[in-house]
Amino acid sequence: MSELRPTPTASILLVDDEENILSSLRRVLRTEPYSVRIASGGEQALQMLREQPVDLIISDARMPGMDGATLLAEVQKHWPESIRILLTGYADINTTIRAINQGQIYRYISKPWEDEELRLVLRQALAFQHSERERLRLEALTREQNQRLQELNETLEQRVKARTAELEQTADMLDLAYEELKRSYVTATEVFSSLVNQRIPRDKQTNTQVIALVRAYAEQHGLGEGPCRDLAMAAALYNVGKLTWDDQLLNRPSDLLYKQERDRYRQYPGQGENLLMALEPLQDAARLIRHHQERWDGSGFPDRLKGEAIPFGSRLLKLAVDFIELQRGIILERRLSRDEALLLITKYSARLYDPELCERFVKLCTELAPDLTLADPSILALDTRRLEPGMVLARNLNADNGMLLLNEGKTLTRLLIDKLIAFEASEEGHYTLFVRTAEDAALATETSS
Template sequence: MEEQSAPTPAHRPAVLLVDDEESILNSLRRLLRGQPYEVLLASSGAQALEMLAQRPVDLVMSDARMPNMDGATLLASVRQLYPATTRIMLTGYADPSAIIKAINEGQIDRYISKPWNDEEMLLILRQALEHQHLARERERLERLTRVQNDQLKLLNSTLEKHVSARTAELQQTADMLDLAYEELKHSYVTGTEVFSLLANLRLPPAKQTNRQIIELVRGYCKVHRLDEAASRDLTMAAALYNIGKLSWTDSMMTTPSDLLHSTDRDRYRGYPKQSESLLMTLDPMKDAARLILHHQEHWDGSGFPDRLKGEAIPLGSRLLKLAVDFVELQRGLILERQMNSDEALLYLRQYSGRLYDPELIEDFIKVCALVSDITLTDPSVKVLGTRELAAGMILARNLNADNGMLLLNAGKVLSALLVDKLISFEAMEGAKYKVFVKVPEEGEAALLAGS
């Protein structure tokens, strides 16, 4: 007889919220009102454990800092006693030691900062419970497969025809398991991107980087047809490469790395290792964590943390380095002056063979042309110094001074007088401009010069 599963009513997940501040619990209860959850409240870790002992709970979300029993200790106990229960930490400050303790001991599924965004909070809870549902469904299917295997052994001795039919049924079950597992992996990638958006809230909009880096990495993977596993690891690494910076001060988060003082510079050099430490205990993140660990290594061996050189650096880390620097140069997070996209690409070319893999540079520039506003791949555009300029040339990009002031707009036709003024202003500033220009045909140049 085949195993029949009786229909059951739709499961209403039980969500236990733990915080020693009544106002926080009230805010969360109001937020979840109208959601398809059974909401339970506890004001301490001890009370939460008592409630868990009395009834099953699908998800526990606990504040990190509470008297007597902190959130990390509570979630570690939940993991030991009720391993199937999803665990989320809610905290109002960035404390690397608390985060690492929660990840290592409680193996938390998510980390949310106060104050939270209501829509993002609801999205995280929904995804966490969907992830849990998929895991439970996968376990149910595995149990069903074991039962069907036992039945197959019994039938094998009596009816060959029945064996053939059952084998086809088992294949269908295996396909369902594969599909469920793929959904789990996809959910993990989505979760990392959601978390990266939350982490970006520490930065002003003009300094946020993760979304553009994810798009660049995805574009590269698509153009070069990287396999699904490599694409997934690179995307997760791009989403969480800077998670180790969450404990920094706001000032350090926005200061260009070249301007950091010695103490802050040492802390900066430690962020790839800090990021890897936070992610290594999450099994689906291990390969992505390794890419993050080495994304600040240099092609010539002068990088950090391990001074790897050349092809000893993982390929994904070399690509992530290009994407991170391309975006951070434009955000003013590496040098004091913010570059435009073309200037950032020229910088990558300039340090090819020193900081970057020379074999990746041109392919990366082609991908940037697909997803960014650049003129560097236009053969009619030249990059010249001020003393190489001539009357009749046309600016292909806005020209800005080192302090960010706009000097000339794109489309401006240069005259001899303008060229002389640029040379004088450059000398007065002590700067060295890179000017993106188009050189017209001879007849057109004469016409423009005359006008």
């Protein structure tokens, strides 16, 4: 019966002009899961590499014709991914230095070698190679996804025009929205949030609801303009760190993640902060994003902050995120109802959440209608045909696919109302706008100032 051998996990090329050395090396590696090839000289090794590259090459330093340092320098030039190891039985420091400088070798091993040490060096070298390949793969994936987002941003207007070529009014309305973006970082982050949502399954898209929640709290409790702005931007981009996740991780509730998946899940707040820190106006929002998964009792992540050491905005953002994600099946396998989510949040007050803030938040959510509008008599919920010129939007208007159409504070004109009606007809949808009359809007502005 033939000996059962493990499936090869790496390919190795042994190069030496001495047959007994090659035989000894093959004997040492016989029980390892490697596919081993041999060459008796440098030229033969290069020819074999041209036909089929290998993961790792071990070459003797002293060989007739082409020595080991020259061979490994050629390997580094043409096959840099191959790990290179020099085997030397001579105290030839010049050959070793040349192999290090020109061949950029991983290690050199002296003859005679220790069998177990040789096997350990190979395992470490291949583990390093695997880690480096994974790093390069992830970098390439990040660049590709960033490029796709950039292309999506650059071609968004063109794609909308192509899809609704017969409705030029739609494109005009989007042009107005883009003009608003130039004046407002908050609006810009919400548009970017809608682009991020293109990577996330529709039933897992939460940013719009989270933004509405934190804004409702800010309005009710009179938070200043700066904190309100940072909260809105953090709510729009809190899950930007999930962009590199695969579809399986995006669709699995966080409560059911395995260890490796859970470790990756715990990295997303920090990754979100890193992506945004280069933008000066977003640095405070990025800090809120980093800490929005911290817990009141100190058991959260990434920094295990406790109590009031957690920024206030992060504490509020966690409440809003958990409230929405519990209802979307993102945290638990079962989707909770609105009331069930509030009961669970109340249950974990003082453990996961700031108890005083939690009480105010639950009270706010209890007063909110399902559409997240406050019980504010000055806010009217109207369909497009009941709108009148001079009314002011009290909430952002988003299309069914999450794309921002008009931002809060926009004053409606007759032309804009007609374009909204035409857009609604083209999409075969129905939009409800939350607005204030011109008089109520002016009064709200005077009150806030």
